Amino acid sequence: MAYVAFDAFMKESKAFVEEQLVRYANTLQCPNVLREAMAYSLAAGGKRLRPLLLFATLQAFGKDRDLGIGTACALEMIHTYSLIHDDLPCMDDDDLRRGKPTNHKVFGEAMAVLAGDGLLTYAFQVVTEQEHTDVTPEIKLRIALELAKAAGPEGMVGGQVADMEAEGKQLTLHELEYIHKHKTGRLLEFAVLAGALLSGATTEQQEKLLTFAKYVGLAFQIRDDILDVEGTEEEIGKPVGSDMTNEKSTYTTLFTVEEAKQILEETIAKAKEAISSLQLQDEYLLAICDLIAKRNH
């Protein structure tokens, strides 16, 4: 019963954020080709995990998705820009992303750089001008600040650089965790924190939810590393074992696959434990944990 409801919640959340992303792209007064390049990658699908985490956090406080729509779209814009820049020839040089040609393959490298820059900047326009009457200037400001910290040099961009620097090197667990925490973890944490801020959470609630989000981010990455070894190419959208081929340190090179699975299970348990005392309507948050532990793409 709870799972059926969560499935519906996931589908509705995905549809809602995708519809709103189209609306945000369409209202832009800018050269057509730029709007098209931005919209192309925004529409390229994906799990929309960050908006889902945000909406599930709002739900935990009994709040409606509408309250978080600006922040959810900004999150997807930032995530999308990072993928566009990541795929560039000078970075990972990928021709395909989720089975579709990458942005620079369709629009050219220069436009891909600018579409990424445009999405990154537009995200801050969207969070600072969100119009929901329950979002005070103080909350908008805090959300913009936290988004900048999570996405910038001390967050995602820093993680990207660390990941790039690490290629071909044998990492310690500490170094590996730095990369994951920053490259993917910070935006996932922001999604939960933003949901808490928008819901008027107390400082204690914010802290426990952040701890929850840290474990969720870690679990996400461990599962990713396991999938790289155990998934099928069709499921994970890249050759199986590509991390090993690229001489990347992962949870399955630092540990055995069985150990990694054990750590994943413990991490999920810690995530759930972190919010257990809060007495929120946390069904969806808990369901996301299970989703991450079992995902196969």
Next chain:
Amino acid sequence: MAYVAFDAFMKESKAFVEEQLVRYANTLQCPNVLREAMAYSLAAGGKRLRPLLLFATLQAFGKDRDLGIGTACALEMIHTYSLIHDDLPCMDDDDLRRGKPTNHKVFGEAMAVLAGDGLLTYAFQVVTEQEHTDVTPEIKLRIALELAKAAGPEGMVGGQVADMEAEGKQLTLHELEYIHKHKTGRLLEFAVLAGALLSGATTEQQEKLLTFAKYVGLAFQIRDDILDVEGTEEEIGKPVGSDMTNEKSTYTTLFTVEEAKQILEETIAKAKEAISSLQLQDEYLLAICDLIAKRNH
């Protein structure tokens, strides 16, 4: 007398913003190479015209430079990121910027993309967390929003795309103005608007100062086009006549040089006229007009 004072004001403003940029870069908790790449381009000099416009606007209201330091540094971060990305091989492919190797020549293309992304994102961190006690959350929020609009798809990034699309085409004056207004104009306007917002300017004052800034931006560009024809390579830092070689439409291809000079003079007069009724301490703002009209680099 006024000119000596303005010279000192310029030098002090430049030194102040450069010192603060170093401070902002140094406090970043991020991989060293990223901090170095960002700091390298932040320290690469330039006129610091945007901070100067901001400080001169504050001065017009009798306010201190300190009030605008976060916004001034954010402006330079955005300007700097746009130059780094602009110089990339897939964009203008420039090896030198102000006589020094461009960012990607020193740090590689991937790092240059990420250093640009980092600066752009950090700018929003800096404006949203500025600590001056006279800056209210409402003002910070408005500044972050206006910065995003000025720098994003509806502003600078849109202008970059339009400029790229225009290469090799004969433009109308209207199309040429669109490019200039967005590519360089919007950030110059933001500098003045931010100064007005930080000073608590009335709506009427904001509007007249924005009109002033629009003419200043236009004058800046017309002077640029004249310099491309009349300057020396040493003065302008690129080959004389490079716009013509690149088949770019400019004020000196749409008009004769003499006509362009006449339009420049009229534009400067309109800029000064726009703020003449405000009775501000506008000496520095007027001096910037003259500086732009006469600049040779």
